[in-house]
Amino acid sequence: MKAMKGNYKPVAIITSFFLLLALPVALESNYHLHLVIMVCINTILASSLNLVLGYAGNASLCHGALYGIGAYTAALVSTNLGLSPWVCMIIAGSVAGILALPVGLASLPFRGVYFAVATLGFQQIINLVTVNWDKLTRGPMGITNVPPFVVGSVPLGMKGLATMSMVLAGFCVFSCWLIVRSRIGAELRAIRDNEIAARSVGINSFWVKNLIFCISAAMAGVAGSIFAHYTGFVSPDSFTINVSVTSVIMVLAGGIGTLGGGALGALLLTLLPEMMRFLQDYRMVLYGISLVAMIIYLPNGIIGLLSYRNGLFGGSSRGEEEGA
Amino acid sequence: MFSIFIQLIVNGIAAGGIYALAASGLTLITGVLNLINFAHGELYMLGAYFALSAFVGMNFGFWSSLFASMIGVGLLAVSIERLVFRPLRYAPPINPLLASLGVSIFLQNASLLIWKARPQRLEGVFADSIIQLGDIRISMQRLLVVIVAISLIILLQFIIKKTWLGFGIRAISQDLTASSLMGVNIEKIAPATFMLAGILAGAAGTLVGPIFILQPTMGALVGLKAFVLVIVGGAGNVAGATIAGVILGIVENLMDGFVSSKYKDVIAFLVLIFVLFVKREGLAGRDVS
Numbered sequence: 001m002k003a004m005k006g007n008y009k010p011v012a013i014i015t016s017f018f019l020l021l022a023l024p025v026a027l028e029s030n031y032h033l034h035l036v037i038m039v040c041i042n043t044i045l046a047s048s049l050n051l052v053l054g055y056a057g058n059a060s061l062c063h064g065a066l067y068g069i070g071a072y073t074a075a076l077v078s079t080n081l082g083l084s085p086w087v088c089m090i091i092a093g094s095v096a097g098i099l100a101l102p103v104g105l106a107s108l109p110f111r112g113v114y115f116a117v118a119t120l121g122f123q124q125i126i127n128l129v130t131v132n133w134d135k136l137t138r139g140p141m142g143i144t145n146v147p148p149f150v151v152g153s154v155p156l157g158m159k160g161l162a163t164m165s166m167v168l169a170g171f172c173v174f175s176c177w178l179i180v181r182s183r184i185g186a187e188l189r190a191i192r193d194n195e196i197a198a199r200s201v202g203i204n205s206f207w208v209k210n211l212i213f214c215i216s217a218a219m220a221g222v223a224g225s226i227f228a229h230y231t232g233f234v235s236p237d238s239f240t241i242n243v244s245v246t247s248v249i250m251v252l253a254g255g256i257g258t259l260g261g262g263a264l265g266a267l268l269l270t271l272l273p274e275m276m277r278f279l280q281d282y283r284m285v286l287y288g289i290s291l292v293a294m295i296i297y298l299p300n301g302i303i304g305l306l307s308y309r310n311g312l313f314g315g316s317s318r319g320e321e322e323g324a
Numbered sequence: 325m326f327s328i329f330i331q332l333i334v335n336g337i338a339a340g341g342i343y344a345l346a347a348s349g350l351t352l353i354t355g356v357l358n359l360i361n362f363a364h365g366e367l368y369m370l371g372a373y374f375a376l377s378a379f380v381g382m383n384f385g386f387w388s389s390l391f392a393s394m395i396g397v398g399l400l401a402v403s404i405e406r407l408v409f410r411p412l413r414y415a416p417p418i419n420p421l422l423a424s425l426g427v428s429i430f431l432q433n434a435s436l437l438i439w440k441a442r443p444q445r446l447e448g449v450f451a452d453s454i455i456q457l458g459d460i461r462i463s464m465q466r467l468l469v470v471i472v473a474i475s476l477i478i479l480l481q482f483i484i485k486k487t488w489l490g491f492g493i494r495a496i497s498q499d500l501t502a503s504s505l506m507g508v509n510i511e512k513i514a515p516a517t518f519m520l521a522g523i524l525a526g527a528a529g530t531l532v533g534p535i536f537i538l539q540p541t542m543g544a545l546v547g548l549k550a551f552v553l554v555i556v557g558g559a560g561n562v563a564g565a566t567i568a569g570v571i572l573g574i575v576e577n578l579m580d581g582f583v584s585s586k587y588k589d590v591i592a593f594l595v596l597i598f599v600l601f602v603k604r605e606g607l608a609g610r611d612v613s
Contacts, residue, residue: 059418106597113360113417117555118600121593124548128593132586245425252422281437288430295423296411 024162033158039270040165044172046250047262048219054257057192061244062119065126066217068239070096070224075143075234085229096221097214104213130236142235327459332581338466340573341473345528347553347565349521355560356497360421365547366431371397371529394526401522402515435540446533469531552596
């Protein structure tokens with residue numbers, strides 16, 4: 001809880017957040033506004049994953065699929081039932097959170113790498129079902145004409161959308177802060193650092209881990225619904241294993257188990273491929289290399305560069321049981 | 325109906341041979357070096373493309389293309405070990421897992437640049453020859469897959485059981501610290517293990533070249549399935565991975581023929597989750613309680 005060290009810090013963070021809200025007004029090009037929106041969506045996704053990965057110590061590789069469940073729910077509900085996107089967002093979050101329960105129940109008994117592998121199985125299953133259940137999802141063609149966000153009956157412009165996603169991203173990070181500060185957050189950290197000790201003082205570790213997994217999934221679902229209503233189009237291609245991996249790397253790159261980590265990582269990993277656009281065809285090749293380099297040389301993320309803390313990830317208390 | 329059943333099983337065995345080749349190399353990497361490598365499917369994909377380049381670009385015959393591709397992929401696997409996995413050897417196990425996914429993004433997109441997205445095909449030695457046994461038709465190419473797969477896996481078993489390299493591999497898989505103290509050098513065994521795994525993946529890729537269509541994305545699903553087979557067969561267990569591979573090939577083909585082709589790729593991942601449940605004690609990721 002770096003933010004709690006001095007009293008000036010929360011004030012500074014809140015002030016700078018409101019100053020940042022002026023950014024969409026200042027930006028002129030739609031491309032830049034698009035980037036702001038994508039950074040915000042990814043911030044929500046990465047922060048949600050950070051709850052599971054950073055605070056509970058479980059590397060989920062199915063957040064791309066949960067994000068997709070949110071996006072598909074929003075798209076299906078809004079196109080079939082004609083509900084307002086704002087209602088769809090809440091429905092999408094709830095559906096993703098509820099569907100995450102069986103995934104969590106099945107995967108959370110496993111620790112470390114095996115949790116990652118089990119969730120990867122779910123990622124593949126959910127993605128294959130999305131591709132093949134054409135009656136519901138229209139298969140690889142995806143769902144088009146997802147209605148945009150509206151206020152009254154006026155669709156939000158790019159600036160409005162950018163501001164809205166910044167507010168939502170800020171709200172999500174704030175919720176993460178509340179969760180981390182709560183009793184659940186303390187229990188999570190206890191479990192992450194030493195599960196046996198945590199259980200011996202009466203923490204129901206399985207239940208707590210499941211709860212946080214569902215909360216995290218709901219948040220990922222909200223991110224998905226924003227994506228669906230913003231782009232107006234969802235297809236299975238947008239929610240593949242690559243999304244899951246990228247979001248894990250966002251958390252790693254930003255700083256695992258830190259509140260700002262999700263946002264920093266989202267900023268970096270959303271802008272990095274864009275900054276590499278001049279490389280054209282070589283872009284994804286270099287992107288792959290930079291991911292590997294980041295894991296080798298920056299295991300503690302950007303925040304880790306700024307303030308070095310030991311045992312942020314796979315600390316000694318967990319490391320030894322995880323080897324295959 | 326019965327002949328269709330047999331036909332599907334025959335095709336399934338050929339598909340299973342490919343899975344077995346891919347998985348038996350990966351199981352060594354997982355079991356011996358304790359690392360989860362999701363870039364293995366890309367080695368398989370590169371095996372197919374290396375053979376294609378040797379066959380079309382350099383006018384090699386099929387057998388020399390197969391050999392060239394096995395060596396090429398083996399060397400590539402060694403360099404991946406050197407550049408990516410060696411720096412991460414003592415990092416938390418999730419880091420090499422994520423790095424391997426980065427490697428797979430890199431390899432897929434690099435092949436996309438080199439060989440383009442256009443689906444290609446490798447002409448086999450037995451272009452279209454087919455053996456007819458009653459109602460059952462076996463293409464020579466599929467038979468070749470099975471024969472080469474069996475020979476390579478027997479050879480691998482021989483290397484593991486009878487040679488000094490295999491001795492080192494088995495020692496390290498049992499206890500890294502103890503075997504290091506006894507003079508087994510992990511820095512030599514690790515690249516050798518990757519070389520073996522690369523050779524097998526290269527062979528698998530070359531063998532499917534004449535059967536399936538070559539695309540830079542062809543390895544992704546095979547790599548993930550190979551990993552499932554490693555878990556099912558037990559990490560480090562070559563025989564287990566081989567048997568699991570053949571069974572998966574048969575089950576997928578039966579599913580394809582009798583139920584629906586849509587969900588055949590789901591089977592492997594359902595099995596993965598099921599096996600993780602059943603074998604919890606057998607895996608290192610066990611519950612400590």
